[in-house]
Amino acid sequence: MPDLNKVFLMGRLTKDPELRYTAGGAAVANLRVAINRVYSLQSGEKKEEVCYVTVVVWRKTAEAVGEFLHKGDPLFVEGYLQSRSWETEDKQKRSVMEVVADRIQFLNRGKGGSGESAPHAEDEGAPQGGPASSSSGSEEDIPF
Numbered sequence: 283m284p285d286l287n288k289v290f291l292m293g294r295l296t297k298d299p300e301l302r303y304t305a306g307g308a309a310v311a312n313l314r315v316a317i318n319r320v321y322s323l324q325s326g327e328k329k330e331e332v333c334y335v336t337v338v339v340w341r342k343t344a345e346a347v348g349e350f351l352h353k354g355d356p357l358f359v360e361g362y363l364q365s366r367s368w369e370t371e372d373k374q375k376r377s378v379m380e381v382v383a384d385r386i387q388f389l390n391r392g393k394g395g396s397g398e399s400a401p402h403a404e405d406e407g408a409p410q411g412g413p414a415s416s417s418s419g420s421e422e423d424i425p426f
Contacts, residue, residue: 289381291335291359292389293317299339301348311344313337313351313383315359336380337361343386356389 293315300312317333337359339347351357361383368376 287362289359289361289363291315291317291337291381293335293357293359295351295353295355295357296334297353299344299347299351301344309341309344309348311339311348313339313347313357313359315357336378337383338364338380339383339386343383347386350388351390358387358389359383360385360387 296314296316301309302311303309313336315335315337317335318330319333320328320330322328347357359381361381363379364382365377365379370376
């Protein structure tokens with residue numbers, strides 16, 4: 283049986299995209315996305331929980347999200363999970379699980395965003411597991 287690594291997320295940005303360029307000139311953006319889930323307890327009481335996810339976006343798509351998306355904007359992300367590990371300068375091991383976007387759809391309507399899609403990462407030869415730093419923002423940065 284083949285493996286499957288596919289992620290679909292819809293949420294809001296907790297802060298503006300962090301756009302930077304690699305030494306080779308490739309654009310990469312880190313997005314911090316808040317995804318809300320509302321559920322009911324057996325008592326009927328409604329509860330809400332928020333999941334914060336780091337999304338890594340490459341090349342033309344990264345440049346598009348850097349130009350058009352801002353804190354609080356809604357978006358749809360299609361991509362895959364990636365796990366990265368590294369060692370800090372003081373020899374501590376760190377790891378992160380993040381989503382690498384294959385496709386981003388802007389869900390903003392009215393601020394110039396008509397629900398259009400950003401360029402597809404797969405059309406641009408996005409690296410599988412390319413270098414990207416994780417977002418260091420606080421999860422208390424809730425956009426709403």
